[in-house]
Amino acid sequence: MRKGMPVTVAGSVKQTLASLKGARATVETLASLENDAGSRAVLDRSAGLIAGVVNALEERTRALEFQEPQYKGL
Amino acid sequence: MPLWLNIALRSTGLFVFLLLLTRLPGRRQASRLTMFDVLTAIVLGGTTGAISLNLLPRLESGLIVLAVWSLFPLSLHFLSLKYKAARDVVQGREMVLVNHGKVLEDSLLQARLTAEDLLSRLRTKNVFNIADVEFASLETDGELSVLLKKDRAPVTAKTLGVATGQESVPQTVILDGAIMDEPLTALGLNRRWLRTELAKTGVAPENVFIGQVDHTGQVYLDLFDDSVAVSTPKTRDLLFLTLKKCQADLELYALQTGDPESQRMYGESSLALSQALRELEPLLRR
Structure with missing residues (x-):
């Protein structure tokens, strides 16, 4: 672990990840309720963007868990 | 025939006649009365009164007046629907x-x-x-x-160059405590969905005076008991703020991390989120 880095990095990244997963679910719900095709396309595209970020963050948390094993599974 | 019966019969007949006559021109007339329409109405009304009260020496003369004053305006009306020239004569021009x-x-x-x-x-x-x-x-x-003038006209989203989401008419799904099925199905929803939404706010359907659902599926409730506060739907605002916070977090992580590889990942993720935020803003904020 690098010097000067907060010990709770894994924890806060996981928090962000959880918020993002919730946001993705909400966007997907809104998309399924949307009747207007244009708005639905926007919502679907945004859900895709958020999903990409979620994947990247999941990968990152795995790496962080490896670095800070004491926070594993937080 | 006694006088009262005579007058009663005449009045009833004319009542029905005038009722039918006034229905014929359609909706347009109700709000847009031209001088000509007013004149016709006065003549018809006066003649009807005179016939009803048996003021005319002969019934036929009254009926002829009625026939002329109802047939001419009606035929003019139908002509004016068809021809612009007739329209200019009958209704005048702006x-x-x-x-x-x-x-x-x-x-x-x-x-x-x-x-x-x-x-x-x-x-x-x-x-x-x-x-x-x-x-x-x-x-x-x-x-x-x-x-x-353009600079004095009220601003619209278009003149401001602001993108807006589509919005259609909200449907009234609860009236006087009763769930209305037809508007619900028009939105592609059902009673079970509505009951779930009501349970979320902790309100029984019997307590709802007016319940409306907008096209996004958000419920607005007005209760019989006005002292009870109902939480207004905030799903969209919350979603927008959550995404904004996540984007700020990612920027922070990008600054904090020493690893160039993950710094790049955080930066790209933050960019992706800000793009999503830009596109979602007109849909989520209003």
Whole structure:
């Protein structure tokens, strides 16, 4: 672990990840309720963007868990 | 036949006749009465009264007046639906009173309006400054229509260049505590969905006076008991703020991390989120 880095990095990244997963679910719900095709396309595209970020963050948390094993599974 | 029976029969017959006659011209007439329509109505009304009260020496003369005054306007009405020329004669044409910001005195005189009349009519349209008027025309029913100069006109989302989401009419799904099925199905929803939404706010359907669902599926409730506070739907605002916070977090992680590989990942993720935020903003914020 690098010097000067907060010990709770894994924890806060996981928090962000959880918020993002919730946001993705909400966007997907809104998309399924949307009747207007244009708005639905926007919502679907945004859900895709958020999903990409979620994947990247999941990968990152795995790496962080490896670095800070004491926070594993937080 | 006794007099009272005679009058009662005449009145009943004319009542039905006038009822049918007034239904014939359709919706248009109700709000847009021209001078001609008013005249016809007066003649028909007067004659009907005279016939009903047996004031005329002969019944036929009254009936002939009624026939002429109902057939002519009706045929003119149908002609005016078909031909522009007939329309101009029957309904008159609208008159341009202000064009390119200049009052046309000749048309004003033709419309028998004084400058004060014009100003007072403009004031009823919330226009107090004649310099703000680009165009004004007197419609055939006497209403004044005003177009304001572009810089004086109310701003719209388009003039501001703001993107907006589509919005259609909200449906009223609960009235007086009763769930309405037809509007619900029009939105592609059902009773079970509504009960779930009500359970979320902790309100029984019997307590709801008016319940509306907008096209996004958000429920607005007005309760019988006005002292009970109902939480207004905030799903969209919350979603927007959550995404904004996540994006700020990612920027922070990008600054904190020493690893260039993950710094790049955080930066790209933050960019992706800000793009999503930009696209979602018109849909989520209003």
